[in-house]
Amino acid sequence: MRKNIIVSLAVAALLALAVSAMAAPKVPADGPVKTPAGATLTQAVCGFSHGGGHKEYTDCKVCHHTWDGKADIKTCSSADCHADMKEKKGGKSFYAAFHAPQSKHSCLGCHKEVKKAGKAKAPTACTQCHPKKAG
Ligand code: HEC
Ligand code: HEC
Numbered sequence: 805m806r807k808n809i810i811v812s813l814a815v816a817a818l819l820a821l822a823v824s825a826m827a828a829p830k831v832p833a834d835g836p837v838k839t840p841a842g843a844t845l846t847q848a849v850c851g852f853s854h855g856g857g858h859k860e861y862t863d864c865k866v867c868h869h870t871w872d873g874k875a876d877i878k879t880c881s882s883a884d885c886h887a888d889m890k891e892k893k894g895g896k897s898f899y900a901a902f903h904a905p906q907s908k909h910s911c912l913g914c915h916k917e918v919k920k921a922g923k924a925k926a927p928t929a930c931t932q933c934h935p936k937k938a939g
């Protein structure tokens with residue numbers, strides 16, 4: 805009896821895992837990181853790929869840190885997230901979302917940390933992410 809309960813619990817857990825794997829949203833193709841509508845940019849826009857070195861993060865929340873695991877994943881610069889083009893610091897700042905040195909969610913914050921751990925390919929120089937426009 806007790807064994808049956810354990811077996812059915814294990815089966816239920818496996819099923820739940822399979823269902824959640826099926827329901828996981830797809831990652832989009834490589835492309836430029838979105839910028840708030842009407843924003844004036846000072847740098848060449850930075851691209852992003854979910855592949856390469858980022859594939860090791862199977863938990864999407866490492867970057868999509870406010871995602872509840874169910875709803876659609878939002879753009880970083882959604883109105884209620886990082887859409888402030890003026891501030892260089894703070895949770896609403898567009899700039900800080902990608903460069904805050906102390907945040908594991910920001911490109912630069914994470915890259916600094918993984919570089920210390922020996923992952924040399926993580927770019928930390930401006931021009932590696934904002935290439936000078938050709939011509
Ligand atoms: C690991 C990649 C990465 C590095 C390194 C990096 N940035 Fe960015 N930066 C981004 C991303 C992503 C955005 C948001 C998308 C965009 O605007 O390109 C951004 C946006 C910006 C913006 C706001 C948008 C604009 O164009 O005005 C500025 C300013 C900026 N970066 C300057 C810098 C400077 C200066 C450096 C070097 C100190 C730097 N970045 C290093 C990834 C990076
Ligand atoms: C290393 C960081 C990182 C990880 C891990 C990550 N993403 Fe992303 N994702 C991004 C960035 C950066 C963007 C571009 C956001 C933007 O343009 O504002 C993005 C964009 C997206 C978008 C498009 C959002 C939109 O409408 O613009 C989806 C969908 C998405 N990711 C799904 C996923 C899923 C699913 C996972 C986990 C399997 C995942 N991501 C893991 C960084 C990451």
Ligand code: HEC
Binds near residue numbers: 851852855911915923
């Ligand atoms: C949570 C950590 C984390 C975040 C956040 C993150 N990265 Fe990375 N990134 C990595 C790691 C790890 C590597 C691989 C380094 C290596 O293998 O040497 C990498 C590598 C890269 C590379 C080199 C090519 C490749 O894929 O290996 C680029 C370009 C890059 N990241 C851009 C970005 C940009 C742009 C953002 C922000 C929009 C970002 N990353 C956010 C961890 C992160």
